[in-house]
Amino acid sequence: MTSITIATLPRMTREVLSNILLSSNASKVAIIDVRDSDHVGGHIFSSTWIPSTTLEAHIPELIRTLKDKEQVVFHCALSQQRGPSAALKYARERASVLGFEEGAKQKVYVLDGGFLRWQEKYGTDERLTKAYEKDIWLEY
Template sequence: MSTATVANLPRISGEKLANLIRTKTPGISIIDVRDSDYVGGHILGCQNVPTHTHDHRMPELVRTLRNQDTIVFHCALSQQRGPSSALRYLRERERMSARGELGIREDVEDIEKAQKVVVLEGGFAKWQEAYGSDTELTEGYVKDLWDESW
């Protein structure tokens, strides 16, 4: 069983993620778990998987992303929803793998080496401060919605 906890999940800086996006590094998926606060901008190419959909969407997400090298989760601040969603993803991936639902049977260490799951430091609030107006990195950005709101 995985030893991952919300407290020990690895983090990725906005700067490092921006560089990966700019260089079009393959094998990276960004999962934005914000609900209604998704309005006003998002990281280019991310998938919006709101937390209220996780009960039925998490197995689908694990199957869809099983061949990706790195999965980046985030919410507005990456303090609760983002890390909790990343942990939920890890546990679902482990459960599905143990049951052979991913077409592979690996032990936990092999799974963890094959796919890195990280949380974006500071979430979208911090991201938009640095990259909100950068159309190479952010889509649908509405600056007025973020001014003094976080």
């Protein structure tokens, strides 16, 4: 077991993530969206949707396919439960498979405020958000 905990997982702000996505460093980051049925209404550009209910089965594949990414950012709707839990599972499994030192070379983050906060600022920005449906988010 590693010393990675929910409390030690760093948060990434929406501003930092948007700056990365709009920069030449966009290819160095992976965004994993672990919302379930609440995935409707839009998603962050270039994100990969893996519902939290299926994440466990996808972690080995993620470790392989994301091996060259410098940063991996997990999020759900609010990034209070599913996003942090998914990030923790991924980080621990990566450290277990690759060894703690090698696993730590990739930074794993949780998107602060999740998609709810993201869409408030970037929902209508088509460079950053895809398939956005503002009406779905008006009630939030």
